[in-house]
Amino acid sequence: xxxxxxxxxxxxxxxxxxPRWVGAQPAQTQRIYFANHxxxxxxxALWSALPPELRAKTRPxxxxxxxxxSALKRYIALKGLNAVLIDRHRTDPNADPxxxxxxxxxxxxxxxxxxxxxxxxxxxxxxxxxxLYHLAERFPQVELIPVYLENLHRSMPKGTFIPIPxxxxxxxxxxxxxxxxxxxxxxxxxxxxxxxxxxx
Amino acid sequence: xxxxxxxxxxxxxVVALLIVASLIGRVLRLRVKDESGAAVVDNLIARVRAWWSxxxxxxxxxxxxxxxxxxxxxxxxFFALREFLTLTPTRIGDRRALSAAFFAMIPIQYxxxxxxxxxxxxxxxxxxxxxxxxxxxxxxxxxxxxxxxxAKIQWGVMIAIYCISxxxxxxxxxxxxxxxxxxxxMFYLILVxxxxxxxxxxxxKLFGKTKIAPVVSPSKTVEGFVGGAASATLIGxxxxxxxxxxxxxxxxxxxxxxxxGFLGGLVLSAVKRSLGAKDWGAMIKGxxxxxxxxxxVSFAAPIFFHATRYxxx
Numbered sequence: 001x002x003x004x005x006x007x008x009x010x011x012x013x014x015x016x017x018x019p020r021w022v023g024a025q026p027a028q029t030q031r032i033y034f035a036n037h038x039x040x041x042x043x044x045a046l047w048s049a050l051p052p053e054l055r056a057k058t059r060p061x062x063x064x065x066x067x068x069x070s071a072l073k074r075y076i077a078l079k080g081l082n083a084v085l086i087d088r089h090r091t092d093p094n095a096d097p098x099x100x101x102x103x104x105x106x107x108x109x110x111x112x113x114x115x116x117x118x119x120x121x122x123x124x125x126x127x128x129x130x131x132l133y134h135l136a137e138r139f140p141q142v143e144l145i146p147v148y149l150e151n152l153h154r155s156m157p158k159g160t161f162i163p164i165p166x167x168x169x170x171x172x173x174x175x176x177x178x179x180x181x182x183x184x185x186x187x188x189x190x191x192x193x194x195x196x197x198x199x200x
Numbered sequence: 201x202x203x204x205x206x207x208x209x210x211x212x213x214v215v216a217l218l219i220v221a222s223l224i225g226r227v228l229r230l231r232v233k234d235e236s237g238a239a240v241v242d243n244l245i246a247r248v249r250a251w252w253s254x255x256x257x258x259x260x261x262x263x264x265x266x267x268x269x270x271x272x273x274x275x276x277x278f279f280a281l282r283e284f285l286t287l288t289p290t291r292i293g294d295r296r297a298l299s300a301a302f303f304a305m306i307p308i309q310y311x312x313x314x315x316x317x318x319x320x321x322x323x324x325x326x327x328x329x330x331x332x333x334x335x336x337x338x339x340x341x342x343x344x345x346x347x348x349x350x351a352k353i354q355w356g357v358m359i360a361i362y363c364i365s366x367x368x369x370x371x372x373x374x375x376x377x378x379x380x381x382x383x384x385x386m387f388y389l390i391l392v393x394x395x396x397x398x399x400x401x402x403x404x405k406l407f408g409k410t411k412i413a414p415v416v417s418p419s420k421t422v423e424g425f426v427g428g429a430a431s432a433t434l435i436g437x438x439x440x441x442x443x444x445x446x447x448x449x450x451x452x453x454x455x456x457x458x459x460x461g462f463l464g465g466l467v468l469s470a471v472k473r474s475l476g477a478k479d480w481g482a483m484i485k486g487x488x489x490x491x492x493x494x495x496x497v498s499f500a501a502p503i504f505f506h507a508t509r510y511x512x513x
Contacts, residue, residue, distance in 0.1 A: 154290065164295060166285060167481060
């Protein structure tokens, strides 16, 4: 899709978005990439750091209230990034907000999620929301890969609209091991620490 | 020989040099057995490979003409400044100054060259940039480390934009009896600086014992410097036929280039270390970042520009 190439090309020209495979190697295995979230460019940066053959089978998860808000954003998210939109504010209390992701994962595709839920104005990620835990429970065969996006909070922090050209690195860590009988909060804390560990 | 023919011959010469370097890399790879030696040879091969791409990009820009060359150096400045500022701690209050540096100062500086506006080209960054960049930052009222932040941004802008832009600015010089040949002068400068870097590296690896400044740059040795500087000066002298200089003048100019290039490497290495990094970036495999390749050029270009302008126009 031409829009994908424009998005990837401009992010590379401005920010580099160089991948560093620290703990994991690029592979065709089904994965959930989870990363810290500081800017609107995070999704494109992580997505363009993946090799093209993996990118084709990896779908970023985006908030419906932001990316679905206007026809243009919707077009960019759905056509340019092949994103899956989720309702993070639970407008319908009876619906499972993760429902759209189940279908994607059942089909064998990988996903990119930002478990903090919204962008943070800081170097290290804040507490994770429980979505990652539920996905990990439901799809135990899928690898969980922590990712740290470096410098994006400097390039385009919350509240700004023009990215400053700084080299941003995307660090992929070792997949998170499964532990038996681990409760939700311990799991989420361990996942968050895996991302923090990549920040050095 | 007209200037265009000279350029073809020069590019052909560089390609021949690269072929020789690639062959040497292959032979060494087969002969070296121990591990640390193999690492050095692998790096050498990566460096030569990167040289192929750099030469291809430069040759394409040269052959496409003046505007393409200027645009290419604008991109070099962009990548160099990006590396410099990535390593420099900045705050949210610097955003406007940083946007101005990237999106206004780079295009303006290179447009001034493209439009032959010499008077403004020389003072745009040292005067207007110097005064306006901190003004933009001061308006955000963030006073924490204000002087340090401002000074670092100024430094990046001076090195990455102002100094590097003196390379394509050689196209502006109106040298009697040399009209239409200025691209050759640019080629001459780049050739002498880079040959000096390469030969200092080679002499250093072969004979290097006495370190010049081990804290700043552990790889610089007296033997490497003397051998590399002397041979690069001789190469410069031997290339007098593409310059407006006599052979002796050409040797003098090459010596200026070599000395300034050495200082550039030394100073920027000190800057890099004070920012806590070993390489400026990772854009050029085997070399590090764009700034690792442009450090000596950024010091040599402005001085060579002014020496040529002062003595030959």
